[in-house]
Amino acid sequence: xxxxxxxxxxxxxxxxxxxxxxxxxxxxxxxxxxxxxxxxxxxxxxxxxxxxxxxxxxxxxxxxxxxxxxxxxxxxxxxxxxxxxxxxxxxxxxxxxxxxxxxxxxxxxxxxxxxxxxxxxxxxxxxxxxxxxxxxxxxxxxxxxxxxxxxxxxxxxxxxxxxxxxxxxxxxxxxxxxxxxxxxxxxxxxxxxxxxxxxxxxxxxxxxxxxxxxxxxxxxxxxxxxxxxxxxxxxxxxxxxxxxxxxxxxxxxxxxxxxxxxxxxxxxxxxxxxxxxxxxxxxxxxxxxxxxxxxxxxxxxxxxxxxxxxxxxxxxxxxxxxxxxxxxxxxxxxxxxxxxxxxxxxxxxxxxxxxxxxxxxxxxxx
Amino acid sequence: xxxxxxxxxxxxxxxxxxxxxxxxxxxxxxxxxxxxxxxxxxxxxxxxxxxxxxxxxxxxxxxxxxxxxxxxxxxxxxxxxxxxxxxxxxxxxxxxxxxxxxxxxxxxxxxxxxxxxxxxxxxxxxxxxxxxxxxxxxxxxxxxxxxxxxxxxxxxxxxxxxxxxxxxxxxxxxxxxxxxxxxxxxxxxxxxxxxxxxxxxxxxxxxxxxxxxxxxxxxxxxxxxxxxxxxxxxxxxxxxxxxxxxxxxxxxxxxxxxxxxxxxxxxxxxxxxxxxxxxxxxxxxxxxxxxxxxxxxxxxxxxxxxxxxxxxxxxxxxxxxxxxxxxxxxxxxxxxxxxxxxxxxxxxxxxxxxxxxxxxxxxxxxxxxxxxxxxxxxxxxxxxxxxxxxxxxxxxxxxxxxxxxxxxxxxxxxxxxxxxxxxxxxxxxxxxxxxxxxxxxxxxxxxxxxxxxxxxxxxxxxxxxxxxxxxxxxxxxxxxxxxxxxxxxxxxxxxxxxxxxxxxxxxxxxxxxxxxxxxxxxxxxxxxxxxxxxxxxxxxxxxxxxxxxxxxx
Numbered sequence: 001x002x003x004x005x006x007x008x009x010x011x012x013x014x015x016x017x018x019x020x021x022x023x024x025x026x027x028x029x030x031x032x033x034x035x036x037x038x039x040x041x042x043x044x045x046x047x048x049x050x051x052x053x054x055x056x057x058x059x060x061x062x063x064x065x066x067x068x069x070x071x072x073x074x075x076x077x078x079x080x081x082x083x084x085x086x087x088x089x090x091x092x093x094x095x096x097x098x099x100x101x102x103x104x105x106x107x108x109x110x111x112x113x114x115x116x117x118x119x120x121x122x123x124x125x126x127x128x129x130x131x132x133x134x135x136x137x138x139x140x141x142x143x144x145x146x147x148x149x150x151x152x153x154x155x156x157x158x159x160x161x162x163x164x165x166x167x168x169x170x171x172x173x174x175x176x177x178x179x180x181x182x183x184x185x186x187x188x189x190x191x192x193x194x195x196x197x198x199x200x201x202x203x204x205x206x207x208x209x210x211x212x213x214x215x216x217x218x219x220x221x222x223x224x225x226x227x228x229x230x231x232x233x234x235x236x237x238x239x240x241x242x243x244x245x246x247x248x249x250x251x252x253x254x255x256x257x258x259x260x261x262x263x264x265x266x267x268x269x270x271x272x273x274x275x276x277x278x279x280x281x282x283x284x285x286x287x288x289x290x291x292x293x294x295x296x297x298x299x300x301x302x303x304x305x306x307x308x309x310x311x312x313x314x315x316x317x318x319x320x321x322x323x324x325x326x327x328x329x330x331x332x333x334x335x336x337x338x339x340x341x342x343x344x345x346x347x348x349x350x351x352x353x354x355x356x357x358x359x360x361x362x363x364x365x366x
Numbered sequence: 367x368x369x370x371x372x373x374x375x376x377x378x379x380x381x382x383x384x385x386x387x388x389x390x391x392x393x394x395x396x397x398x399x400x401x402x403x404x405x406x407x408x409x410x411x412x413x414x415x416x417x418x419x420x421x422x423x424x425x426x427x428x429x430x431x432x433x434x435x436x437x438x439x440x441x442x443x444x445x446x447x448x449x450x451x452x453x454x455x456x457x458x459x460x461x462x463x464x465x466x467x468x469x470x471x472x473x474x475x476x477x478x479x480x481x482x483x484x485x486x487x488x489x490x491x492x493x494x495x496x497x498x499x500x501x502x503x504x505x506x507x508x509x510x511x512x513x514x515x516x517x518x519x520x521x522x523x524x525x526x527x528x529x530x531x532x533x534x535x536x537x538x539x540x541x542x543x544x545x546x547x548x549x550x551x552x553x554x555x556x557x558x559x560x561x562x563x564x565x566x567x568x569x570x571x572x573x574x575x576x577x578x579x580x581x582x583x584x585x586x587x588x589x590x591x592x593x594x595x596x597x598x599x600x601x602x603x604x605x606x607x608x609x610x611x612x613x614x615x616x617x618x619x620x621x622x623x624x625x626x627x628x629x630x631x632x633x634x635x636x637x638x639x640x641x642x643x644x645x646x647x648x649x650x651x652x653x654x655x656x657x658x659x660x661x662x663x664x665x666x667x668x669x670x671x672x673x674x675x676x677x678x679x680x681x682x683x684x685x686x687x688x689x690x691x692x693x694x695x696x697x698x699x700x701x702x703x704x705x706x707x708x709x710x711x712x713x714x715x716x717x718x719x720x721x722x723x724x725x726x727x728x729x730x731x732x733x734x735x736x737x738x739x740x741x742x743x744x745x746x747x748x749x750x751x752x753x754x755x756x757x758x759x760x761x762x763x764x765x766x767x768x769x770x771x772x773x774x775x776x777x778x779x780x781x782x783x784x785x786x787x788x789x790x791x792x793x794x795x796x797x798x799x800x801x802x803x804x805x806x807x808x809x810x811x812x813x814x815x816x817x818x819x820x821x822x823x824x825x826x827x828x829x830x831x832x833x834x835x836x837x838x839x840x841x842x843x844x845x846x847x848x849x850x851x852x853x854x855x856x857x858x859x860x861x862x863x864x865x866x867x868x869x870x871x872x873x874x875x876x877x878x879x880x881x882x883x884x885x886x887x888x889x890x891x892x893x894x895x896x897x898x899x900x901x902x903x904x905x906x907x908x909x910x911x912x913x914x915x916x917x918x919x
Contacts, residue, residue: 052817072820073829079821085814089836098832099822143818150822 003028004049004154004186009058011044011210018044019210022058026203029184031177035197036207037233042190045207046156049188051075062153078147078185079156083163084139086131092118092142093127099150117145120179137168144176148183155180157189161196173200194234198222206230224364228357231278231350238321239278241354244269252346258317262294264349268361275360276352281311281324283348283365287341296321297341300334314340376827380735381747387732388754390779391794395769396624396761402617402772416618429600430622433581436512436596440519440580441573447520447671448527449569454664455528456535459655461665466672468902470525473675475898477855477872479585480891481518483879484678485509486590487685510592518590519580521675526579527572534568535561540651567637574634582627582762584858585872589879597623598764598858605768605862613772620765628760679895686888693883703889711874715893718871721785722853725792729800730846732793734838737804738830742813758798763858766791771862783865791860792853800845807841808834844905851901855894 009022019041026032034042047053049060051072060067067075078099087095096117100110118124121141131139140160147155160176161169177200180187191197197204198218206213206221206229214226225231228239242255248266255264255277262277269275287295298316310328314321323342334340351360406413420426451470455463473481488495489509496506507513538561546556584598591599597619605616656664689700707715740752758766770791774781781787811834819829857872864873871890878887 050817050821052820071825072817073823073825075821076823077821079818081814081818083812083814085812085818087815087818087833098819098824102822102824102828146818146822156821 003063005061007059009055011048011053011055017210022212024205026186026188028186031180031187031189031200031202033189033191033197033201033204034207035191035194035204037192040207041210042207043158046158046188046190050077050079050156076153077156078150078152079158080143080147080160082159084143086139086142088131091127092123092129095142096146096149098146113149117149121145136164137172140172155185155187157187159190206233226359228276228352235280236322237278237280239276240319241274242277243274244272260296260317262344263346264351265346265361269351272353274354276354278350278352279344279348281322284323284342284344287343290343290345294344294346295341296344297339300336300338300340303333303336312340377739377743380739381751384736384751384755391790392757395773398773399617399620399769402614403621405614407614416614419615420618420622429595429597432594433596436515437577437581439516440523441577443516443520444524444527444576445573447524449531451528451668451671452531452535454668456532457651457654458664459653460668466668469672469676470528471902472899473522473679474525475851475902476679477857477894478522478583479589479857479876480682481522481678482514482586482590483887484681485514485518487884488681510590511594514590515587518586519583523576523579526575527569530568530572531565534565538564538651570637571634574630574637578627578630581630584764598762601764601768613768616768620768623762624760624765627762631760682888682891685884686892690885695885703885706886707889714869714871714874717868718854721789721870722792722850725789725853726846726850728793729796729849730842733797733800734804734842736801738808740801741805741808755801756798758794763795766795767859767862785868787863788860788868791863792856795859796849796852800849803841803845804838807838811837847901847905851898854897
């Protein structure tokens, strides 16, 4: 139940190409996330699956049934909306029962299913409340219960947590994940929050400008980004466009930018003159740890203490390099404006083609 | 796919019906007026003679000048009364603010001619106030003419300004004024730098509405104007005296009146489309408690303004219970006037109720459906229909009346002398308000709610019935009640269209006043006032709508 297949999907809004060449295979029971910045097409894709938009090209299958021409109300997809969309003129019970009543289910069955749905979102005893008496988090639980109650083929989440405060967001996130796993309903989840995507998903599709940039498990997306957009959007990363020096040795070669000189993997760089050298802030180490190999020096522009992490911003050749140090100690904290030296282990470096933005070479981080 | 096309058909039908209504009941009559204005009175040949006459004869130009003068003066005095009233009642603690608002809205919604007629009974040739003052040696100026029109118009329409300004004053975020104070501004400085600019769009919007209402008002100048003609009364007089097959001059005057109204409406739309500063997350402004003489002065001012606008209504109610014998008032009190109505002209009363009821049902149904189409289905056809539906805003009642009588007095659509033509007048005049309000209610309903219904398996039709309509209900009903009030009180178009058997209360009141039957007129006016009052009460009580609604609807 619930496998989704999308083939060569395209959608235009006037001149704007909202989705181009979308191909997806979402497995049964999978928690699949569409991640990207606003306007990337993720919500358009979700709404096309729900049937609120109709694609200009391509096919959508649920359980191998072509649903292109099935109207939205017959698609049996349970949607959870960004602004809850809880019917304000109905009680909690009536909200959750709505889809069941539409399906002309007998009364006892409705009562039973509503009770079960409310139980799974911890809203027992709220049946007779009206939505104006509920908090945002509770309203979203009603939205979730309502979508689950109809036992849909797939659950669709349209940024369901973005209107909640930070703490509640984490709580609900874990709850959605738990409910989804226990029911085993295939879910498509839209978010712009990369951390949320990493935590909640089985797999993620990163989207930008209507195009899927990369599909993979959270680990893959983070450690093995296939282009600069994915690397930049998921997590934080430093990127330096550097000139390649001739020659390589032992699978390594040298890239320079001004006085900065780094040893990088040679694989895939053969035909390039320049390369984008990228590394994540948490992979930067003390200069002493590499024996001053691949050293980066510069003056400290900002020093931010963030609790578990201290973040430094270093001016290197006119570019800002971010460095994170875990478990910082006050005594070790350098002064703003002072000179600092760090190093980038060669195995923490990802390379990209500066012209195409695509990955150069293979292999994930760590 | 079949479901998809069936759904499209229902809404296409609504759109088609919308176009049909516009074409038959607006474009057709208005175009005919336009045509007649270019037709020579005698020969029927294409000619500019009417237009030349309008712009060359003093008689016509004077009416134009009079109209402008009355509208400007009314607007000015309405601001003089409305702005201080709004400021005092929102910023200072004034006891009984709700009562003041209710009374001024009652004056605003009451039939326009009642105020005029009441001022005649007070300050007319034999008005009791005039006689009273005369007995102590003070001679008051003549109320007939511009003075009376401006007096009656101002005291009826100033609530547009006071309520809209009060609405804006109440939604200014307090922190803006606090920020100004924090940056070192004193209270007068704050008022001129922050408060006034924030409410200015609302004041201007209200002023333009007052101008428009006064410009197209027919009842007041007809009753109290005497020989002083304004455009609507000029058009009416021309039409009734021309009575020929070709009402050329009346048409020309109508077109000019409509053009003036259009300019004002366009200005008003432009003002209201510009950024409004009202914020949703309001830190409501503080209401200050005034002390001692200042408080007394503020109270006196507010109560005096509202008293003056309520006085004419109270006088009418009082007169309706006075003893009469035929047209003459006698000593003492009795229900003679009411008896007279219910024995002599019961049909007039039932006509008013029945026509208004039918019109309201039509208005609410058609308005809601068209409002839905305009808010939710932005097809090319709808984009054309939307502004067309707003035309009645710009058509003063007199003009619509002339248009209707001209085209529906002949085949293919013969409606003259029927109740249908009166009902259609009510319907058309009120339709844009109903469409607008339905569309704006819908804009406040998150489309995600409808999508949620559909997503849960409910077809679009069922979703409309179970989700959309219940959410719109309050707004539709309160809008319908407002339509009911305006239909009950409609005079300017129906006076051109009625025949004996389709007479309504406002027409009867006008005729009674003209014939000197003040008792009957008072009793009928009282009935209309009571209907208006009850309707207002219902809207307030059951739909929790503040006084601002009456201005917006």
